[in-house]
Amino acid sequence: MTREPRDTARPPSELELGRRAFRRRQTARSVAIAVVSTIAFAVVAWFTILSTPGWERVQESFFSIDAAVKAWPRVIDGLWLNIRVLFFAVIGVAIVSLLLATVRTLRGPVFFPLRALAAGYTDLFRGMPLIIVLYLVGFGIPGLRLEGLGRMPAEFWGTIALILTYSAYVSEVLRAGIESVHPSQRLAARSLGLGYAKTLRLVVLPQAARKVTPALMNDFVAMQKDVGLISVLGAVDAVRAAQIETAAAFNFTPYVLAGLLFVLLALPMIRLTDWYTARMRVREQMGSIV
Template identity: 35%
Template sequence: MKSATKRSLGAAAIILAAALVLSFALSAQAQALTIERWTAKSNQDGENAVLGATPTRVTWQGQSDEGESLSQVTIELPGGSTVEASNVKTTVLNGLDRLDVGSEVSVEDGTRVVVSFPEPTPAGALIMVECNRTLLPADGGSYGPAGSYVTAEGQTLAMPSSDQVIDIVSSTPAEQLSSMLSEQDWVKAWNSNKFLHLFFDPTIIVTSVPAVFSGWLLALGLVVVSFPLAIPLGLLWSFLRMAKSRIPRAIGATYINVVRGTPLFLQIYIAFFGLPLMGISMDLFMLGVIVLVLNSSAYLAEIFRAGIQSINTGQFEAARSLGMNGAQTMFYVIIPQTVRRVIPTMTSEFILMYKDTSLLAAVGVMEIMMYAKTITAATGNVTPYIVAAGFYLIVTIPMTKLINSMEARLARGKRKRKKSGPGDRSITSEASVVPDSDVAVARSMRMSETFAGPIDDDLVPGSGRISH
């Protein structure tokens, strides 16, 4: 009985010893390599993020155990990644000494980087593998280190686990296209020219267009909302400017001269920084609309005044002979003719307001120039401003052609009236065409900041003031 008990205890001791030896061996194997670094360099302009499908540098760094030498390291990049063997760099450090181990690098399936050492690395060596110009998965995700390594004794072991991960942000189609272009030989040749690279970099054009497009929509929104509001306000200021009473006329003249005589940039600063100090706060978009409306209405007031005063005095007299009062004469006879005459000049004012939205970038309104400025600050390249200029031209060129078409149509109408000679004319038809000098004055009003005084009554037919 005692002998059986002794045999059982002996067997248990043997099993326990074997388990301890096996556990120690497994522990030793698990500690043969420790991952110290698993990172990817940020490749997003102005952000601390790693974009997929965009070249970046992936760094793997491992520390072998004091008693272990390695003959091969295999790094598994995330699925969907690509890297070329020529872009993989290996560094081996033994303490502070950098060793020339003559490693051989191969890439299998674009994702498996195999680094082989002709001679095993020294025990306890630090191994660093840098995969330059690596394209990580476009869909993004979080990935930890994976792969395997081979010891000097020929044992193949799995890569130890690590809490380090690479967080990949999914890239947009524009960013993927930019990444593809950056690899093209013709793009590299194009960017080798300093001027072309600074102003017309194809890779930056592709990524700038979507961002600047958002600002373009906001700029269009500002103008589409502001200009219709500025028209009736400008008409009101023109009535005050031509009023018979001195006080309304002085109010209109003061407003028009002050607004037209000061920079729009200053007016923007007063609205965006002065109003909050007075306890008035509102949305940036609405503030931008208010500033543009108040500024443009002053110029439209002078445009309307020039148009109204260009109407022949016979139109006023004919309306009175039909029993119309001053308001009826103005709204049913004079204003319809005035609008037809000043449409080309109003269109020019629309274009100028559209371009003036760029000044709102100085106060944080995310319009075209603000987006271009942000991208330029991140890339150090002027190309985004060229992209912004293209978006301005999308509107200004068609509008300019429209102005030319309107002016040509008015000129044809003038020639027809000259050929037809005097005859019966309705009081609501154009009895005369704006003289060339008046057209020049009207078109130059917006551009000339020095023109602030009243139009000379001797130069403009029908310049009698309307009663207020």
């Protein structure tokens, strides 16, 4: 990527014009090579797959347009449930993980029990497979027959299980971010008279969040997919809907459909964060990044 200089008052020298022409030729050549190699690769891949002996049967049972159209209403309904669960799970994870990360960075012997508790929590829930947490929460807690909670639907318990597990991961990412902010920043904030909490909120966390945005995004996308696991509790989400359709039609296309929908769900968020981090970098830093 080259940016033309903004200074238009002075015409560029012959030398600079030559360099720009060279860069344009280079760019054009790179694009041409990329296009040709992509087409070549696609053609080879296409013919390789098409020439396999089982292709016709695979196409029929995994990529059937008819089956996809038939499964669409149910799968999209299921996906809507996934989105709702994801929405609440993200809020829950944001709150719980922030609390955990803050507690783990507290200093002083007074907070030892809290720190130890938070450390134990992250150890436990990072180690435990999500599917086991889902079973324990989804079937175990309703078994306690708590007043008012007994009749909560499966997706409610699924959301709780997701929050429990992902908070453990995300809190570690946030903690790494908090500890990566240079101590001189805290020093400067404290010297202005800001207290511990305000220093954390106004100075440390905004910088920490920025440093760990890619890692947070990674966890977000992972959670977006794992939302599909609530189907093991009996919630009819996109995965379970696809399973039902597959069983009814003896055709695996609904799974492919659900899978593609999850990918589409993830894309906007990934692009959004890429755009956001790039904007921050341009706004707050000078010069190019080599």
